[in-house]
Amino acid sequence: MNIKNYVISLFATMCFLVTLPLKAEEPLKIVIEGGIENALPIAIVPFAWSQSANILPVDITSIISENLSRSGRFDVMSEQDLPQRPTELNAINYGDWRKLGMENIVIGTISLTGTGDYDISFRLVDIYRQKQIAGFRVPAKPDKLRRVAHQISDIIFEKLTGIAGAFDTRVAYITVRGDSKKGKTHSLKIADADGYNAQILLESPEPLMSPTWSPDGRRIAYVSFEGKNSAIYIQDVLSGKRAKVADFNGINSAPAFSPDGKRLAMTLSKDGNAEIYVMNLVDQTLRRITNHHAIDTEPSWAPDGQLLVFTSDRSGSPQIYQVSANGGEPKRITFQGKYNSRADYSPDGGYITLVHGDGESGTYRIGILDTDNGYINLLTTSRLDESPSFAPNGGMIIYATSGINGGQLAAVSTDGRIHQRLGLQAGDVREPAWGPYVK
Amino acid sequence: MTIRLLLLLGLIGMLAACSSDQVKEEQQVAVEDLSSSSPNSGTGNEAGGAQTYGTEDSSSSSFSELDDPASQLSIRIIYFEYDSSDVKSEYRPAVEAHAQYLSRNPTQTLTLEGHADERGSREYNLALGERRAQSVKQQMMLLGAAASQIRVVSYGEERSAVDGHDDYSWQQNRRVEIFY
Numbered sequence: 001m002n003i004k005n006y007v008i009s010l011f012a013t014m015c016f017l018v019t020l021p022l023k024a025e026e027p028l029k030i031v032i033e034g035g036i037e038n039a040l041p042i043a044i045v046p047f048a049w050s051q052s053a054n055i056l057p058v059d060i061t062s063i064i065s066e067n068l069s070r071s072g073r074f075d076v077m078s079e080q081d082l083p084q085r086p087t088e089l090n091a092i093n094y095g096d097w098r099k100l101g102m103e104n105i106v107i108g109t110i111s112l113t114g115t116g117d118y119d120i121s122f123r124l125v126d127i128y129r130q131k132q133i134a135g136f137r138v139p140a141k142p143d144k145l146r147r148v149a150h151q152i153s154d155i156i157f158e159k160l161t162g163i164a165g166a167f168d169t170r171v172a173y174i175t176v177r178g179d180s181k182k183g184k185t186h187s188l189k190i191a192d193a194d195g196y197n198a199q200i201l202l203e204s205p206e207p208l209m210s211p212t213w214s215p216d217g218r219r220i221a222y223v224s225f226e227g228k229n230s231a232i233y234i235q236d237v238l239s240g241k242r243a244k245v246a247d248f249n250g251i252n253s254a255p256a257f258s259p260d261g262k263r264l265a266m267t268l269s270k271d272g273n274a275e276i277y278v279m280n281l282v283d284q285t286l287r288r289i290t291n292h293h294a295i296d297t298e299p300s301w302a303p304d305g306q307l308l309v310f311t312s313d314r315s316g317s318p319q320i321y322q323v324s325a326n327g328g329e330p331k332r333i334t335f336q337g338k339y340n341s342r343a344d345y346s347p348d349g350g351y352i353t354l355v356h357g358d359g360e361s362g363t364y365r366i367g368i369l370d371t372d373n374g375y376i377n378l379l380t381t382s383r384l385d386e387s388p389s390f391a392p393n394g395g396m397i398i399y400a401t402s403g404i405n406g407g408q409l410a411a412v413s414t415d416g417r418i419h420q421r422l423g424l425q426a427g428d429v430r431e432p433a434w435g436p437y438v439k
Numbered sequence: 440m441t442i443r444l445l446l447l448l449g450l451i452g453m454l455a456a457c458s459s460d461q462v463k464e465e466q467q468v469a470v471e472d473l474s475s476s477s478p479n480s481g482t483g484n485e486a487g488g489a490q491t492y493g494t495e496d497s498s499s500s501s502f503s504e505l506d507d508p509a510s511q512l513s514i515r516i517i518y519f520e521y522d523s524s525d526v527k528s529e530y531r532p533a534v535e536a537h538a539q540y541l542s543r544n545p546t547q548t549l550t551l552e553g554h555a556d557e558r559g560s561r562e563y564n565l566a567l568g569e570r571r572a573q574s575v576k577q578q579m580m581l582l583g584a585a586a587s588q589i590r591v592v593s594y595g596e597e598r599s600a601v602d603g604h605d606d607y608s609w610q611q612n613r614r615v616e617i618f619y
Contacts (some may be wrong), residue, residue, distance in 0.1 A: 207597035
């Protein structure tokens with residue numbers, strides 16, 4: 001390695017050390033409010049660790065246990081109830097587990113390599129068939145141990161439920177500290193899907209809004225008022241570098257990346273009032289999609305990139321409309337209730353989650369619209385819910401709700417049976433955006 | 440030895456570079472803060488209703504009309520109904536007074552800041568705040584003000600006057616504020 005490269009890599013490492021530890025945040029706490037009946041029994045046996053004199057920096061088995069129980073789909077056996085602690089296949093006493101009604105167990109080992117990295121291997125075993133369902137060996141750098149635990153959780157989840165897991169994903173959100181009188185601090189943050197590893201991407205005394213991920217998970221678009229008006233920025237998650245992409249007269253809001261990441265749908269009022277536009281991110285040219293004196297905003301892309309849905313009050317109150325991503329005549333798709341807004345397409349395009357306002361009770365709840373029949377099912381029961389965002393596996397929706405200390409994040413399964421509340425230590429948390437799978 | 444020294448110096452320089460970048464960014468934001476919070480310094484009495492007195496920087500005597508608490512010009516907040524951007528008739532005299540003031544003082548400009556209550560979605564509320572401010576602007580233009588004298592900005596529900604979750608707070612937050 002020549003000196004220049006050495007300095008650059010040291011520079012990179014040290015900048016990393018200088019910025020990130022300062023920005024580490026209290027983790028979000030997640031409380032499960034209800035699981036489904038018939039949750040699958042599973043036991044996670046603490047993995048054998050070769051250097052028992054040293055403590056592992058990350059408790060991999062606890063993270064897996066917490067992930068699986070938080071999903072609501074698993075009934076994870078508590079550690080003190082484990083009848084034995086096998087770490088190899090041939091040490092499993094199947095009879096002991098069967099007696100307890102256990103259906104699956106996870107065993108594994110962790111060792112340290114000569115280079116200071118870790119070597120993790122695990123097996124998911126079907127107790128009744130006495131057969132290994134999955135077995136993997138994963139090498140990991142020390143700072144990747146937590147991520148490996150999430151990846152193992154994803155494999156177990158998928159093998160046993162048939163649904164891709166979304167533990168190894170991240171969530172972006174906005175927090176606000178302070179009050180109207182003394183001034184507020186707005187922060188754009190990202191955290192692992194379990195609330196850990198929270199990091200600040202941007203802090204501002206002026207409002208921040210509408211974070212949204214690029215499909216590759218490397219960039220986040222958002223709205224910032226730091227220039228005394230709304231403007232849309234795209235920020236690189238790793239480097240923190242950002243570019244202002246829309247700063248027109250009037251509002252610049254509601255950015256949404258196209259599924260191919262090359263275009264950004266947005267709301268601009270530069271031509272008089274709020275309309276939907278699509279910006280080509282290569283040359284920053286704009287194509288106007290809507291043309292109506294009513295409010296048109298909150299575009300969301302269908303996964304095929306051909307259609308957009310958006311909110312418009314052209315009928316007299318906010319409702320969801322669908323339009324070709326090249327423009328054309330919009331078609332209204334919500335007819336239930338006086339207020340439907342902030343649509344977000346499911347990853348398979350079969351559903352749209354939205355904010356559903358009920359004029360009579362004055363509540364705003366998260367609904368899910370079946371794109372086949374147009375019917376809206378309500379998933380939440382509180383009063384002021386907003387900003388729903390699908391997990392990349394389509395199984396959960398994260399949203400913002402009002403809690404004791406202001407906004408809180410919560411999640412609900414798309415069948416409405418599993419509810420989780422994600423609480424911060426203090427402050428107002430809002431506008432969650434569930435990030436994509438990152439390779 | 441020299442190589443080591445170079446390395447060390449390089450490192451220090453680069454460390455300084457990355458920390459000073461950060462400082463720069465923070466300072467920038469702080470600067471934004473100062474400049475953008477100053478027009479708000481008169482808003483502390485919003486909770487008491489539509490009576491907002493005075494502005495900063497009124498040392499020039501030609502601004503006295505704006506400072507007269509008995510004048511319609513002292514009304515600096517216009518409140519709205521839920522999901523509506525219609526300017527209620529009770530605010531007509533105030534809107535007219537501001538429009539005529541602008542018409543008499545063609546170099547004078549003002550900013551209309553539109554806001555919404557917290558209910559419903561944030562991006563829709565940002566557009567709603569703008570529509571409220573635009574509707575005040577349209578009225579002022581019909582009453583003699585020039586478009587170039589009026590700047591419109593919307594904060595949607597992002598900058599509430601009152602941090603509550605009840606009818607009173609919502610009513611206080613559905614507003615257009617007038618800043619000279």
